[in-house]
Amino acid sequence: MQSYGRSSLYEFLGDFVVYRNLAPVDARLPALADLAPRAGLPPNVIPRKSQPEYGAVMALLLQEAQALHAPGRPIERLFFVGDTRLNDGTAFAAIGRAGGWPGLGFIGADRPAPPQTEIVDQQGAALFVANRWTALADFDRYAAAQGLPIDERSAVVVDIDKTALGARGRNDHTIDEARVEAVRRTVGSLLGRSYDPERFQSAYDRLNQPEFHRFTADNQDYLAYICLVLGDGLFDLEPLVARVQRGEMASFEQFIADVDGRAAQLSAGLRPIHAQIFALVRQGDPTPFKAFRINEYQTTVAKMGCLDDDAPVERLLRDELVITQEVRAASLMWRERGALLFGLSDKPDEASTPSAEWAARGYQPIHRTETHIVGM
Numbered sequence: 001m002q003s004y005g006r007s008s009l010y011e012f013l014g015d016f017v018v019y020r021n022l023a024p025v026d027a028r029l030p031a032l033a034d035l036a037p038r039a040g041l042p043p044n045v046i047p048r049k050s051q052p053e054y055g056a057v058m059a060l061l062l063q064e065a066q067a068l069h070a071p072g073r074p075i076e077r078l079f080f081v082g083d084t085r086l087n088d089g090t091a092f093a094a095i096g097r098a099g100g101w102p103g104l105g106f107i108g109a110d111r112p113a114p115p116q117t118e119i120v121d122q123q124g125a126a127l128f129v130a131n132r133w134t135a136l137a138d139f140d141r142y143a144a145a146q147g148l149p150i151d152e153r154s155a156v157v158v159d160i161d162k163t164a165l166g167a168r169g170r171n172d173h174t175i176d177e178a179r180v181e182a183v184r185r186t187v188g189s190l191l192g193r194s195y196d197p198e199r200f201q202s203a204y205d206r207l208n209q210p211e212f213h214r215f216t217a218d219n220q221d222y223l224a225y226i227c228l229v230l231g232d233g234l235f236d237l238e239p240l241v242a243r244v245q246r247g248e249m250a251s252f253e254q255f256i257a258d259v260d261g262r263a264a265q266l267s268a269g270l271r272p273i274h275a276q277i278f279a280l281v282r283q284g285d286p287t288p289f290k291a292f293r294i295n296e297y298q299t300t301v302a303k304m305g306c307l308d309d310d311a312p313v314e315r316l317l318r319d320e321l322v323i324t325q326e327v328r329a330a331s332l333m334w335r336e337r338g339a340l341l342f343g344l345s346d347k348p349d350e351a352s353t354p355s356a357e358w359a360a361r362g363y364q365p366i367h368r369t370e371t372h373i374v375g376m
Helices: 031-038 052-069 087-099 131-146 173-194 197-207 210-216 218-230 237-246 254-263 271-282 290-302 314-319 327-336 356-360
Strands: 004-007 077-082 101-105 117-122 125-128 154-159 339-343 371-375
Touching: 004 327, 031 052, 031 314, 052 154, 052 339, 077 327, 087 101, 087 117, 087 125, 087 154, 101 131, 125 131, 131 327, 154 327, 173 197, 173 218, 173 290, 197 210, 197 218, 197 237, 197 327, 210 218, 210 237, 210 254, 218 254, 218 271, 218 290, 254 271, 271 290, 314 356, 314 371, 327 339, 327 371
Parallel strands: 077 101, 077 154, 101 125, 154 339
Antiparallel strands: 004 371, 117 125
16 A cells, blocks of 8 residues: 555546535536426435436436537446445446446445455446455456446546545545544534533444434434434433334434424523524425534545655555545546546535635635545
């Protein structure tokens, strides 16, 4: 493993990037509101990565991007580079169906086992699953051998989180650490003197588990809000856990409605925060805890490019959020061949782009922020 200097994802993606709200960074691309009717999407709905409508929107965005990248040359093949078979594999299959494109997806991670690759089916789409990021070179050769060369007729969708940045199995812990620090910072600042770090960590660790996803919807905004309410003393952790396990507290929507009915018992400083979050939840906003996500942007960029260039690779991987060299090298190679590169992230826009205040201080969106590059 070695360092390859510094760069940003902009080097190979440009501004052909969307974050969770599916709002293209490149202003030449149409907004979601303009694409929604063509994608069969109701107004004011932002589909999630696992939904078919997400694939329809992304297929349209890829076509629009291709018209800018190579006018008059339609996309004929689709490729995807990601880190999770469920979310990324499902998104790849949906985009391919919507665009009518054959192709191949790569799902990678570094695992403590002998190198292995396999071809699996994901909802009718073929995935090349590997336990090494270095297998991207094998993926490229395999695609060509299957009559699917990655060239000027191809679109390559690159997942950002835990793929291009913070590679799963290698550097992904830094993404999680930034998010937990943002929750801690947000809850701590709102609770003030009543903030108990141990009580917060206990609640966060207990509820941030798959068995509670039915309750939290695996949504970090919801989990942060629940920890805030627990920290304020309106609920106690173990009785709440028992209610969830018995099915008496079936969803986050039920929880926040319960809190709203008892809002007068919240500390005075939390009542306006609760009112704001409750209103956004009722409007269907998937990222209603804006203060938390703004802090997440700040804690994430604080981990990017923060170490000296002569820092040991082991320390870069431990303490800094770094670019995955294997993904970068493959993407640059495919771009050189004429392929369209497009980045996507399921991280909320508020956690991925600077506020007006921070932008005025020179901060950039995550994909434009420089950091070190590490890989084989």
